[in-house]
Each structure stands twice: as structure tokens, then as C-alpha cells.
Amino acid sequence: MKEQKPHIIIIGAGFGGIRAARKLSKSDVRITLIDKHNYHLFQPLLYQVSTATLSIDDIAYPVRAMIKNQKSILFRMGEVTKVDFAAKTVFIDTNELSYDYLILAPGGTTNFFGLDSIEENSFGLKTLDEAVNLRNHILHKFELASYETDPARRRALLTFIVVGGGPTGVESAGALSELIYLVMAKEYHTLNFKEVRIVLVEASDKVLAAMPEELREATIEKLIRKHIEVRLCVQVTEYDGQRLTLKGGEIIPTQTVIWAAGVKASSLAAQLSCQHDSAGRIIVNEHLQIPDYPEVFAIGDAVHFQQDARPLPMVAPVAIQQADTASKNIASLLANRELQEFTYKDVGSMATIGRNAAVVSMGKLKLDGFIAWVIWLFVHILRLVDFRNRFVVCTKWVWEYLFYERLVRLITRQ
Amino acid sequence: MKEQKPHIIIIGAGFGGIRAARKLSKSDVRITLIDKHNYHLFQPLLYQVSTATLSIDDIAYPVRAMIKNQKSILFRMGEVTKVDFAAKTVFIDTNELSYDYLILAPGGTTNFFGLDSIEENSFGLKTLDEAVNLRNHILHKFELASYETDPARRRALLTFIVVGGGPTGVESAGALSELIYLVMAKEYHTLNFKEVRIVLVEASDKVLAAMPEELREATIEKLIRKHIEVRLCVQVTEYDGQRLTLKGGEIIPTQTVIWAAGVKASSLAAQLSCQHDSAGRIIVNEHLQIPDYPEVFAIGDAVHFQQDARPLPMVAPVAIQQADTASKNIASLLANRELQEFTYKDVGSMATIGRNAAVVSMGKLKLDGFIAWVIWLFVHILRLVDFRNRFVVCTKWVWEYLFYERLVRLITRQ
Known part of the structure; x- marks a missing residue:
């Protein structure tokens, strides 16, 4: 019962992988989305889990729930151990899956610089x-x-x-x-x-x-x-x-x-047989392809992409914009159209230091203090996956703000 | 800097232990509340954590947050390894604490009947x-x-x-x-x-x-x-x-x-040098004292108390009512008043089988179906610790009810 539709494998269900899967699901293709976890993680708020404000389901969302309406996407939880570019094969646990197109979006991991x-x-x-x-x-x-x-x-x-x-x-x-x-x-x-x-x-x-x-x-x-x-x-x-x-x-x-x-590319990225930078990141061409393998794209934290003479930062907006370009380019390959070059549009950066305190830098806008903090809150709430998450996270933030209380102060393992 | 106020140790921060601590905090005493966890657990909804509807902080609440306004209560997280009734001493990890009065509320554990x-x-x-x-x-x-x-x-x-x-x-x-x-x-x-x-x-x-x-x-x-x-x-x-x-x-x-x-008394209860039933539960007198040690009370799941010729069930309402009697009796001992006998007032029982489906039995009231289910929902929401819990749990229940979705489907350890 082999289907004739092109098979696209996407490795990683982070910001980039999920975005690419959703974009490509509109084309006439089969997609297999692989991640070692069964959830998509909103990493920017991870520190609020470690400091007992949010619980795990506020920032982690089941991948299957995110793609349940896209029936062309099959999710597979598992660890990719090897990719054979020549044979167009991904090795996952004890299985092998072959692909026509591949998007590598395995993300980053902590860099201890050998310490x-x-x-x-x-x-x-x-x-x-x-x-x-x-x-x-x-x-x-x-x-x-x-x-x-x-x-x-x-x-x-x-x-x-x-x-x-x-x-x-x-x-x-x-x-x-x-x-x-x-x-x-x-x-x-x-x-x-x-x-x-x-x-x-x-x-x-x-x-x-x-x-x-x-x-x-x-x-x-x-x-x-x-x-x-x-x-x-x-x-x-x-x-x-x-x-x-x-x-x-x-x-x-x-x-x-x-x-x-420090952050470096995930171990999978670092062990692939292609060119890497010193942080193990995959070096891609202007179309986000791996040189010599035009059917293989790489996006997100695991990628080294130069722009204005320096590599792009390892942040979500880069991964999302690269996912858009990579999925467009795969659609173009399928239709024999010309490929698009990737250019990152800087969306700025922000950080919060606590209640009423944040810094925001977007283009010419430079803010610190209360207004920056309100912008930070809004941007982060809006980026959460769905309405239920947003509602619960809002509730918890309001609660903490009013009552100076963090209720996830639970010691669950020692 | 030894204080002269009587020192009451309460072992266990479940329904009974927390209730007793709060009641006794109104007397002129020092209280040490001990639990091996730093949270109070709402056990009746535990199965909703295992089936991915609720997250842990919806049903677990930091003990310190529950008692922060009662400064006479000191919380101590740790495992009680031994109690010496004769020396009036509790052994916790590597420390010893002496008491004037003791309330044992260590709760129950799963009974595998030796299988x-x-x-x-x-x-x-x-x-x-x-x-x-x-x-x-x-x-x-x-x-x-x-x-x-x-x-x-x-x-x-x-x-x-x-x-x-x-x-x-x-x-x-x-x-x-x-x-x-x-x-x-x-x-x-x-x-x-x-x-x-x-x-x-x-x-x-x-x-x-x-x-x-x-x-x-x-x-x-x-x-x-x-x-x-x-x-x-x-x-x-x-x-x-x-x-x-x-x-x-x-x-x-x-x-x-x-x-x-099956449920049996916790291992601590079972190893105390006093009388037990076959499930390891402590046998107490009509005032909830351990015979021979009038300053030691025991309450909750770890206790065997006969009423109408059969032992009371291991449920929260029994523990709470016993906590009231035990704390009153300690106050009476302090004031040289007569002790109260314990009698359980049955509050009925209920169980839910799923959406729109529950059974409720309270005195003469016997219900099944939608109305029973609504009663079940209300009773459980109201019993949660505070408004924030109730609000978030309500949100999650409404979400699941409307959208048939459970968002805590996260595999966090394997």
C-alpha cells in the first residue's frame, strides 16, 4: 500500500519543525514529524517552570494535539540516531524511514565548552x-x-x-x-x-x-x-x-x-556528515540546503547562517522564518520553480527582570521599565499555543502579581 | 532560648494533619508539622493527574503556603523514622525532636496484600x-x-x-x-x-x-x-x-x-510500638488516644476506629472529623477539661464515571446521572485549597468538556 505522494521527514517539533510541518501539510505530500519528546516546548518561559510560577503543561503542548487536523502529518516519537544522506534514510530507534525531502530542525542544547x-x-x-x-x-x-x-x-x-x-x-x-x-x-x-x-x-x-x-x-x-x-x-x-x-x-x-x-547545536546535528561551525551547527547555503544534497534543508538553532557577516542568533523568530523559507523551497522543488534565498527580518529582542521591569529593543524602539514589561507580557502570552494555555498562564501571572505567591513550589523528586 | 509553651508535633500534612495544625494554632502552643513532602495532596483527584486532565499543582499545594499566616506552626520536611512514646521523642532523618503532645496522621499507602x-x-x-x-x-x-x-x-x-x-x-x-x-x-x-x-x-x-x-x-x-x-x-x-x-x-x-x-496504614504507623489491626492501622480509644499514652493521638487513614461494629472507611471526612476531636482533646488536656468521645457523622459517598455520569449517596439521597455529576463537580471544586486552584481546575474541566481535549498529555520521563 505504498503511497505515491512525496514523503517529507521533519526532524524536531520545535518552533521551526512545527511551522514547517503545518506549512507543508497544505501541499499534496506525506509528512512524518519526528521528535524525541511527545510535546512542543515553549522554551522562552522554561525559567518560569524552574522558579515555580508555571507548570509544565503551561509551556509544553502535545504535538499530536497541535496537528490533529492535519491528517497528512504522521507524528513519530523517537530518537533519530543517524541520517544517511546518500541513501535518503533516517534511522530512528530500531527502524529506518526513507524520505524524498528532509528538514533538519533538531534544535540546540546547552554548551558547557568542555568544562x-x-x-x-x-x-x-x-x-x-x-x-x-x-x-x-x-x-x-x-x-x-x-x-x-x-x-x-x-x-x-x-x-x-x-x-x-x-x-x-x-x-x-x-x-x-x-x-x-x-x-x-x-x-x-x-x-x-x-x-x-x-x-x-x-x-x-x-x-x-x-x-x-x-x-x-x-x-x-x-x-x-x-x-x-x-x-x-x-x-x-x-x-x-x-x-x-x-x-x-x-x-x-x-x-x-x-x-x-552557552548553546550549541544538538548532538544529532553535530554528528551529521556535512560541514559544521565550532558550535556543531550545520552550515547551509542561501536556500537553507545542505550543499550536495538539495533535498535536505536545515533550520533553527542547529543551523549556522551568516547575515551581515555574523551568524544569526539561536532564537525562535529565526527558526520560524527559516521554516517558512524551507517549506516554500520544498514546494518549489516539487513544482520545478526557482528557490528563494533566505533573509532574516530582525524582530528585536526583549528580556524581563521581574515585576514591572523589562527591557525591549525593536528597531528604533528602546524601552525599559513598566511599559517594556507590559509589552513583554503581551508578546509572550500571544505566542503560547492556544487559548487555554494563554488563559491559565494569565491567571497564574495575575495571581502572582497580586498575591506574591508561586504555587508550583512542589518538590516532586529528590 | 527554649520556649515554655507546650510543644505539639503533628506527623503528616494530609487532610487530618493540616486541619489539626490549624485548629491548634489558635491555642497558646508551639506546633511542628512534619511531612515527607513539602505539599498537601488532594488525593481524591489524583487519578485526573494520571489520566492527563490536571497537572500536579492543581491538586498539590505547598504546605508552607497553607500555614504562612499561622506563625506558631513550624513546618519541617523530612521522613519520621521512629517514635519513642516513653521518651516523647520523634526521630526525623538525623535529628530528634521532643514533644509534649503528638498527633499521628501519617496516612495510608497501597496494600498489595503480599503479592x-x-x-x-x-x-x-x-x-x-x-x-x-x-x-x-x-x-x-x-x-x-x-x-x-x-x-x-x-x-x-x-x-x-x-x-x-x-x-x-x-x-x-x-x-x-x-x-x-x-x-x-x-x-x-x-x-x-x-x-x-x-x-x-x-x-x-x-x-x-x-x-x-x-x-x-x-x-x-x-x-x-x-x-x-x-x-x-x-x-x-x-x-x-x-x-x-x-x-x-x-x-x-x-x-x-x-x-x-486496597489501602493499608503507612509503614510508619505499622512499625509503632502499639496495637494494630491486620492492615497495620493503629487501634485508638474512644478519645483517639493510644492506650497508655494519653498525650498521643492518632487520626485518619492510619487509624482503626470501630463504629457500629465495623472500622471507619479510609476517607478524608473521617480524617477531618477526627482532627477536630483530637485537637479539641489536646486543648482540653491543656486546660484540665474532660475529653470528648469521637463519633463519625457520615457525609455519604460519591464517584464519577466520566462526563455527565456519577453516582451520589448521601443519607436518603440516591442519585445517578447528570445531576449526580454536577454535585460531584461542585463538591470537588469547593474542597480544593484556594481560589486559584479552583479557578484553574474549573477552566481545565470546562475545556475538556467542550473540546474533548486533555493537555497534560506530556511524557516527561521514560
């Missing part, structure tokens, strides 16, 4: 499981601290280091500060919250490097007002789970290190 | 982790079935056995049926849902034994209408994870057995 001790003992913030583990860990440290009588051990339990001054690091540090000082401080009556220490460590001399200078300054000021120590030009070299070593020899006793200092 | 192979391979439904594991397991079996080509293996993946015809078993089977036939059937286009089998197995000749006969009949009829095979007078003897053996020798190939066939 093994840090990889072993710190928390990344790229997957749902990592976020839940971090939530459990932070809450558990407070429980332990609440009856720890040794002051040095108690301080180590109450010291939280966030490494990386990009949006993920800044937003995580801000959310952690509000969790601790606005929510938990009301409940741990036996603890002295002056013993709590949150440190944001950044190797370069800037936080939010993509932002204009005035917004970077505003960000640092807001972080400091939230009792976060900002340490610029500081590199981290080792962490054994108890003591964090900085370059130069300074040692900070801490039981919690959150690593938001 | 080791079943304990090892089936799912209980008493803890949050169990419910999340079961959700992951059910969803994962469907993913595997969706590309399993061997029909026998596929049927085993799609066969779900619920053991136990009490409220937990009946509600779980009903919710599972709706998850499969109303939600997943729309999405797994390659599966034939006639291959799905849900079996409810009960050792006695009745489901919902506490209900009057007409409601038991109505329940069975509703279960059958939901494509659930109801097997009465059938005992289960062994399960190796692949094949379930029934007494008499029948074998059902299945990868999923949900065990809702």
Missing part, C-alpha cells in the same frame, strides 16, 4: 526535565537550610549562582530573586534572608550583549535592585557540586549553579 | 510521583503501539487493567476510557481503537460496595457503556510486567496494571 565538572554538577535550562529538576533542587535547598545549624553550610545552601548574562541568565536570576525575596521570605520564619546570595556571573563585560548600551545599563541597575550581585568579566573554571572555582582562584561555596552561558 | 510480583510491576495511585509515572507510562504505550507492527504485541500495549472496584478503581477506569476513546482516538490515525481493551477487575461481587444496590447497578451499566469490561468475582494472583495471571489460570497479556484494590 566537564560543570556539566556534571550544574543545571542547564534547555529541557523540561532540567527545569523541573532545578525547581526541585532550589526548593529542597531551602528546606535543608531551614534547619541547618552550621552557618557555613547554611550559607552554601542559600547561595545561588547563575552563569551567563544573556536573556536566559538575566531572566532566571530575576525570577529566582523574586521567588526568594518576595515569596519564600514570608514563610521561612526561622531563616535570615540576609544569608541568601544570588550571583550573576558573565565572562564578557556586558549583560544582554545584543541590546543597546542604555538598556544594558538599565538591566544591571534593575538586577542590583533585586539583590543580585552582577559579576562581569568573570570566568568560571570548575565546580564540584560544593565549591565553584572562578578564573583567578576565587572560590564560592554553593550547592546551586545554573548554567546559561 | 510481590504485582507490587513490583503495577502502578499504585496514592502519591503524586505514582500518578505522574502512570501518566507517562500510558502515553508512552500508545506511542509505541502507533508503530508496532506485530498485532499481539500491539494488543498487549493497548490493554489496560484496573484492579479494584472501589471509587479509585471506578473513577480511574472511567477517566482512562474517556482519555482513550474521546481524546486519543482523534489523533492516532494509524491505530485501530477496536484493539484497545480496558478491564476493571474486582475480587468481590460488587463495585462501589458502600453504595446502595441501584447505584451499583447504574455504575456497572455506565462502565460498560464506556467500553470497559467489568469482571466481578475475579482475583489477580501474579503479574510479571507482561502477563497478568488471574486465579483459575486465565492469562491476560498487558503492559499496564493499575492497582486500586
Whole structure:
């Protein structure tokens, strides 16, 4: 019963993969969408899971529910172990699937830059499981601290280091500060919250490097007002789970290190037989094809695409715009039309540091403070998958805003 | 800095423990509330977590958030390993705490009646982790079935056995049926849902034994209408994870057995040096004290209390009413007043089998069908901890009711 329609395999159900699947489902093709998880993850709000504001189903959405009306898309949960470009075959667990066209959208993963001790003992913030583990860990440290009588051990339990001054690091540090000082401080009556220490460590001399200078300054000021120590030009070299070593020899006793200092291409992308950059990202041509294999496209975080002499950032808008171009180009190949070149239209960037505080940079618009925060809220609510998510997330945000309460403070595994 | 106020330790932050702590916080005492989790769990809706309607924070609530306004209550997360009644000491992890009064409310746990192979391979439904594991397991079996080509293996993946015809078993089977036939059937286009089998197995000749006969009949009829095979007078003897053996020798190939066939007292209750019944429950006197230790009270699922010649059921209303009596009696001991005897006021029982379908028995009121279902909804919404929970749970129920969708279908661990 082999169908004659062209078969397109899409690897990855992130922003890019889902978008491409939906676009291509309008053509007369069969699509197999593969992901190792059964859900699409809204990564930009992952830090709100780790800091107990949102629960997993607020930011993760079943892939099958997203595509249930597109019957030409078959979903397959599984891990792709290998792709054979010459044989046009994808190896998934113990099966093989052959394709006519392939879109690689496997996404990114945390880059520890070869620092093994840090990889072993710190928390990344790229997957749902990592976020839940971090939530459990932070809450558990407070429980332990609440009856720890040794002051040095108690301080180590109450010291939280966030490494990386990009949006993920800044937003995580801000959310952690509000969790601790606005929510938990009301409940741990036996603890002295002056013993709590949150440190944001950044190797370069800037936080939010993509932002204009005035917004970077505003960000640092807001972080400091939230009792976060900002340490610029500081590199981290080792962490054994108890003591964090900085370059130069300074040692900070801490039981919690959150690593938001780098992203690289997923391991699948890095092991494909094609050209890569130093972060393992696939180098594509102007049509987003892999050179030598015109039927293979690559999009999103796993791709290195130069524009204005530098690679595009690993963010959702790039993945979505690339998905549009890649799916148009596959449709063009099917119809023997000319291919489109990809150009990224910059949509700007934004980050929130906490209640009433965000920075927004869009073209000439540069905002910080309350209005930036309201824009941040709206943009993030609107980008959630459906009305039910938006409604529940709104409810939780309003609740937190009014009552300074975070109700996902549940330790589910230890 | 030892305070002179009497110190009351309460072990367990379930319905009984929380109630007792709040009542006693009005007296001039110090209270330490201990639980191995940092949350209070609304167990009656646990099956809605395992069947992907609700997420964990809808039914679990941080204990510290519940008692933040009662500063005389100190919360301590930890596992009580031993209680020394003679020395009035509770051993928790590596610490010891001494008490003037003690309330034991450690709750219940799944009773596998010594069937080791079943304990090892089936799912209980008493803890949050169990419910999340079961959700992951059910969803994962469907993913595997969706590309399993061997029909026998596929049927085993799609066969779900619920053991136990009490409220937990009946509600779980009903919710599972709706998850499969109303939600997943729309999405797994390659599966034939006639291959799905849900079996409810009960050792006695009745489901919902506490209900009057007409409601038991109505329940069975509703279960059958939901494509659930109801097997009465059938005992289960062994399960190796692949094949379930029934007494008499029948074998059902299945990868999923949900065990809702029995509850016993928690292991802490069972190991205390006092009198127990066959389910490990503590035998108390008419004032809920442990004989010989008038300063020690026991309440809830871990207690055996005879009334009308049979032990009270292990349900929340019993625990709550016992908490009221135990805390009053401690206040009376402090004031040298006479103790109150405990009498349970029956509040009736209810169970839902799915949308528009429930049975309710309260005194002379016996209802089944839509009105019973509405009563069930109201009672459960009102019993949730606070307004935010109620609001979000309502939203999710309305969503599911209108759109036949369950959005917590997330496989988070495998």
C-alpha cells in the first residue's frame, strides 16, 4: 500500500519543525514529524517552570494535539540516531524511514565548552526535565537550610549562582530573586534572608550583549535592585557540586549553579556528515540546503547562517522564518520553480527582570521599565499555543502579581 | 532560648494533619508539622493527574503556603523514622525532636496484600510521583503501539487493567476510557481503537460496595457503556510486567496494571510500638488516644476506629472529623477539661464515571446521572485549597468538556 505522494521527514517539533510541518501539510505530500519528546516546548518561559510560577503543561503542548487536523502529518516519537544522506534514510530507534525531502530542525542544547565538572554538577535550562529538576533542587535547598545549624553550610545552601548574562541568565536570576525575596521570605520564619546570595556571573563585560548600551545599563541597575550581585568579566573554571572555582582562584561555596552561558547545536546535528561551525551547527547555503544534497534543508538553532557577516542568533523568530523559507523551497522543488534565498527580518529582542521591569529593543524602539514589561507580557502570552494555555498562564501571572505567591513550589523528586 | 509553651508535633500534612495544625494554632502552643513532602495532596483527584486532565499543582499545594499566616506552626520536611512514646521523642532523618503532645496522621499507602510480583510491576495511585509515572507510562504505550507492527504485541500495549472496584478503581477506569476513546482516538490515525481493551477487575461481587444496590447497578451499566469490561468475582494472583495471571489460570497479556484494590496504614504507623489491626492501622480509644499514652493521638487513614461494629472507611471526612476531636482533646488536656468521645457523622459517598455520569449517596439521597455529576463537580471544586486552584481546575474541566481535549498529555520521563 505504498503511497505515491512525496514523503517529507521533519526532524524536531520545535518552533521551526512545527511551522514547517503545518506549512507543508497544505501541499499534496506525506509528512512524518519526528521528535524525541511527545510535546512542543515553549522554551522562552522554561525559567518560569524552574522558579515555580508555571507548570509544565503551561509551556509544553502535545504535538499530536497541535496537528490533529492535519491528517497528512504522521507524528513519530523517537530518537533519530543517524541520517544517511546518500541513501535518503533516517534511522530512528530500531527502524529506518526513507524520505524524498528532509528538514533538519533538531534544535540546540546547552554548551558547557568542555568544562566537564560543570556539566556534571550544574543545571542547564534547555529541557523540561532540567527545569523541573532545578525547581526541585532550589526548593529542597531551602528546606535543608531551614534547619541547618552550621552557618557555613547554611550559607552554601542559600547561595545561588547563575552563569551567563544573556536573556536566559538575566531572566532566571530575576525570577529566582523574586521567588526568594518576595515569596519564600514570608514563610521561612526561622531563616535570615540576609544569608541568601544570588550571583550573576558573565565572562564578557556586558549583560544582554545584543541590546543597546542604555538598556544594558538599565538591566544591571534593575538586577542590583533585586539583590543580585552582577559579576562581569568573570570566568568560571570548575565546580564540584560544593565549591565553584572562578578564573583567578576565587572560590564560592554553593550547592546551586545554573548554567546559561552557552548553546550549541544538538548532538544529532553535530554528528551529521556535512560541514559544521565550532558550535556543531550545520552550515547551509542561501536556500537553507545542505550543499550536495538539495533535498535536505536545515533550520533553527542547529543551523549556522551568516547575515551581515555574523551568524544569526539561536532564537525562535529565526527558526520560524527559516521554516517558512524551507517549506516554500520544498514546494518549489516539487513544482520545478526557482528557490528563494533566505533573509532574516530582525524582530528585536526583549528580556524581563521581574515585576514591572523589562527591557525591549525593536528597531528604533528602546524601552525599559513598566511599559517594556507590559509589552513583554503581551508578546509572550500571544505566542503560547492556544487559548487555554494563554488563559491559565494569565491567571497564574495575575495571581502572582497580586498575591506574591508561586504555587508550583512542589518538590516532586529528590 | 527554649520556649515554655507546650510543644505539639503533628506527623503528616494530609487532610487530618493540616486541619489539626490549624485548629491548634489558635491555642497558646508551639506546633511542628512534619511531612515527607513539602505539599498537601488532594488525593481524591489524583487519578485526573494520571489520566492527563490536571497537572500536579492543581491538586498539590505547598504546605508552607497553607500555614504562612499561622506563625506558631513550624513546618519541617523530612521522613519520621521512629517514635519513642516513653521518651516523647520523634526521630526525623538525623535529628530528634521532643514533644509534649503528638498527633499521628501519617496516612495510608497501597496494600498489595503480599503479592510481590504485582507490587513490583503495577502502578499504585496514592502519591503524586505514582500518578505522574502512570501518566507517562500510558502515553508512552500508545506511542509505541502507533508503530508496532506485530498485532499481539500491539494488543498487549493497548490493554489496560484496573484492579479494584472501589471509587479509585471506578473513577480511574472511567477517566482512562474517556482519555482513550474521546481524546486519543482523534489523533492516532494509524491505530485501530477496536484493539484497545480496558478491564476493571474486582475480587468481590460488587463495585462501589458502600453504595446502595441501584447505584451499583447504574455504575456497572455506565462502565460498560464506556467500553470497559467489568469482571466481578475475579482475583489477580501474579503479574510479571507482561502477563497478568488471574486465579483459575486465565492469562491476560498487558503492559499496564493499575492497582486500586486496597489501602493499608503507612509503614510508619505499622512499625509503632502499639496495637494494630491486620492492615497495620493503629487501634485508638474512644478519645483517639493510644492506650497508655494519653498525650498521643492518632487520626485518619492510619487509624482503626470501630463504629457500629465495623472500622471507619479510609476517607478524608473521617480524617477531618477526627482532627477536630483530637485537637479539641489536646486543648482540653491543656486546660484540665474532660475529653470528648469521637463519633463519625457520615457525609455519604460519591464517584464519577466520566462526563455527565456519577453516582451520589448521601443519607436518603440516591442519585445517578447528570445531576449526580454536577454535585460531584461542585463538591470537588469547593474542597480544593484556594481560589486559584479552583479557578484553574474549573477552566481545565470546562475545556475538556467542550473540546474533548486533555493537555497534560506530556511524557516527561521514560
